[in-house]
Amino acid sequence: MTPEFHRIRRLPPYVFEEVNRLKARLRAEGVDIIDFGMGNPDMPTPKHIVDKLIETARDPKSGRYSASKGIPGLRRAMAGYYKRRFGVTLDPATEVVATLGSKEGFANLAQALTAPGDVIICPNPAYPIHAYGFIMAGGVIRHVPALSPEEYLSGISRAVRHSAPPASVLIVSYPSNPTAQWVDLDFYKDVVALAKKHDMLVLSDIAYSEIYFDDNPPPSILQVAGARDIAVEVNSLSKTYAMAGWRVGMVVGNERMCAALSRVKSYLDYGAFTPIQVAAAAALNGPQDCVDEIRATYKSRRDVLVSSMARAGWHVPTPAASMFAWAPVPEVFREIGSMRFAKLLIEEAGVAVAPGVAFGENGEDFVRIGLVENEHRIRQAARNVKKLMDQSGQILSRIRNEAAHV
Numbered sequence: 001m002t003p004e005f006h007r008i009r010r011l012p013p014y015v016f017e018e019v020n021r022l023k024a025r026l027r028a029e030g031v032d033i034i035d036f037g038m039g040n041p042d043m044p045t046p047k048h049i050v051d052k053l054i055e056t057a058r059d060p061k062s063g064r065y066s067a068s069k070g071i072p073g074l075r076r077a078m079a080g081y082y083k084r085r086f087g088v089t090l091d092p093a094t095e096v097v098a099t100l101g102s103k104e105g106f107a108n109l110a111q112a113l114t115a116p117g118d119v120i121i122c123p124n125p126a127y128p129i130h131a132y133g134f135i136m137a138g139g140v141i142r143h144v145p146a147l148s149p150e151e152y153l154s155g156i157s158r159a160v161r162h163s164a165p166p167a168s169v170l171i172v173s174y175p176s177n178p179t180a181q182w183v184d185l186d187f188y189k190d191v192v193a194l195a196k197k198h199d200m201l202v203l204s205d206i207a208y209s210e211i212y213f214d215d216n217p218p219p220s221i222l223q224v225a226g227a228r229d230i231a232v233e234v235n236s237l238s239k240t241y242a243m244a245g246w247r248v249g250m251v252v253g254n255e256r257m258c259a260a261l262s263r264v265k266s267y268l269d270y271g272a273f274t275p276i277q278v279a280a281a282a283a284l285n286g287p288q289d290c291v292d293e294i295r296a297t298y299k300s301r302r303d304v305l306v307s308s309m310a311r312a313g314w315h316v317p318t319p320a321a322s323m324f325a326w327a328p329v330p331e332v333f334r335e336i337g338s339m340r341f342a343k344l345l346i347e348e349a350g351v352a353v354a355p356g357v358a359f360g361e362n363g364e365d366f367v368r369i370g371l372v373e374n375e376h377r378i379r380q381a382a383r384n385v386k387k388l389m390d391q392s393g394q395i396l397s398r399i400r401n402e403a404a405h406v
Contacts, residue, residue, distance in 0.1 A: 010135050016358055018339070022346050034381040036369045037352040039177065039323055041242040043297060046290035049241060052282040056275035066271035069262045070098025070250075077281040078250045085209075086220040094255045095228070097262055098280075100272055102207045102236035102249035105261070107133040108268065109203060109232070109251060112260035114139045119167040121159050121200070123152050125356060125363035127177045130205065134169070142167060145362050149174065149183045153190055160198045170195050173205035175218055178359045178368040179326045180319035182212065188221040195230050201257065202231035207249075210240040210291055212321040213299045222253055232257045239323055240291055241283045247272060248280040298323050301371040301378060308382035313389040316369065325369040326356075332392045336399060338364055348395065349384035 003009075016037070023033055044050075056062055069075070075092040082088045090096055099105030106129050114120070116138035122131045123146030131141045142159045146152035152172075160167055172191055175182040188204075195202045204221040212218055221227050232253035238244040251261055271277065302318065305325060309316045316327040328334075329341045336344070338355040345351045345367075354370070356363030373381070388395070 007136050011132060016354065019342055019346065019352065019355065022343055023352050026346060026350075031350055033346065033350050033352050034373055034377050034384070035352045036371075036373060036381070037354050038372070039239070039244075039370045040372055041239060041244050041294075041323070042372050042374075043242040043294060045242050045246070046283070048286055048290075049243070049279050049283045053275050053279035056278040059275075062273075062275050064274070066274045066277060068265040068269050068271045070096070070271055071274060071277045071281075074098050074248075074277045074281045074284075077284040078252065081284045082220070082222070082252060085217075086223050088220060088222045090222075090252055091255075095252055095258055097251045097258050097265070098271065098277065099234075099249040099251055099261075099265075100269065101238060101244075101247040102205065102234045103129050104247070105234050105249050105251045106130070106203070106205065107136070108264050109234070109257070109261050110134040110137040110139065112264045113137075113169060113201065113257065117165065118169070119163045119165060120169045120171065121156055121163075121167045122171045123173065123176075124361065125178055125359035125366075126171070126173060127205070127359065130171050130173060131360075139169075143360065143362075146176075147179065147362060149181055149187055153187065153194075156191075156194060160194075160200075166198065167200055170200045170202050171205070172202065172221065175206070175208040175212065175321035177208065177322060178324055178354070178356065178363065178366075180322040180324050181326075182218045182321040184216075185219045185223060188219065188224045188227070191221065192224045192227050192231065196226070200230070201254075202227075204231060204233045206233055207236040208239055208322040209235065211295055211298055211323050213295075213302065214320055218321060228253050228255075230254060232261075237280055237283060240294070242294055243280070243283070246276055246280070248276060298371050301373075301375060304375045304378050305369065305371065305382075308379050309385060312382045312386035314385055323371045325371070326366055327353075327369055329356075329365055329367060330389065330392075332389070332396070334365060336396075338367055340399070342367055344395065344399075345385070345388070348391075349381070349388045351381045351384055 075096040079090040079092040110133035114137040120134045124143040144155035236249040342355040354368040356366035
């Protein structure tokens with residue numbers, strides 16, 4: 001038998017696929033699925049951004065190769081955003097790299113920074129690319145429980161003491177996908193001090209920095225004095241401007257790390273289609289009332305989700321940021337785990353969520369709910385969940401009987 005390829009052997013089956021196959025089968029049978037499973041924005045990209053794309057695409061030269069690290073105008077716009085939003089001054093030529101979404105930026109950073117066997121400290125639960133980008137690059141992941149920022153910060157010190165060889169990279173991600181938690185600047189000050197003490201680089205993912213619901217917006221690690229000595233930040237236009245499919249992100253900060261990423265990218269791609277980059281610059285430089293509107297839509301959906309699920313008998317904690325809610329599996333269903341509960345929701349209630357175990361073993365007792373359906377659909381989902389909760393006794397008896405006969 002031909003052995004599986006080395007890098008593929010290091011990747012477990014994609015947990016989301018199990019849920020996705022079930023969704024596809026039921027939809028093919030005509031079942032209406034209310035889908036909260038993927039963080040895929042359902043709102044249209046603002047018109048002025050689309051108009052700029054169309055205008056630029058009409059230029060006969062627009063179909064030529066672009067620049068792998070991003071056209072200068074886009075990198076200037078990204079630097080301008082950091083100056084306005086965080087008060088951080090960046091050199092567009094050396095401290096900004098435009099990427100094909102934040103996921104590509106993160107994965108290619110891992111390729112640029114990692115030698116085989118390097119130890120990477122990663123939160124658990126976490127967005128899968130945070131660990132698997134480095135696993136594919138040959139790194140070794142040291143998982144640290146991260147059901148709260150405080151738990152993660154205290155666990156980092158323990159992980160550093162017991163890592164051999166010493167950890168080389170530390171990953172932070174706030175607002176968090178999947179837990180929806182965010183941190184203040186003091187957290188980042190502690191992270192920078194800890195990383196410098198132990199000679200680690202820091203990768204900070206803030207793809208959800210503009211989706212927040214309190215008065216104080218989430219900060220950037222680059223606001224901390226000395227952070228650029230050791231840190232880069234990965235960011236994205238996907239959620240901020242409902243541009244997920246456009247694949248525009250950025251890596252900013254430490255000049256040496258940006259140069260390493262640029263060198264890797266120069267061998268792999270020529271950057272996004274130039275009109276997309278021009279339109280992305282228009283998004284960052286143009287009117288920002290569209291961002292306020294998108295944020296308000298997510299906030300309204302969040303409030304409807306929390307209140308309607310509470311009436312259905314399911315306590316969903318109110319997220320302070322991101323486009324997700326991180327909800328404990330209802331107590332009555334806790335025994336079956338997050339994957340079985342997610343499948344049960346689809347089969348019995350026509351509601352799709354992401355099982356927490358897909359984000360790491362510490363997510364087992366939770367599910368992630370995306371705020372990607374309108375308020376009417378959210379209320380409909382809550383009604384379906386209430387019926388499921390009302391029938392929990394019979395459903396669990398059936399599940400136990402099935403398990404006993406396996």
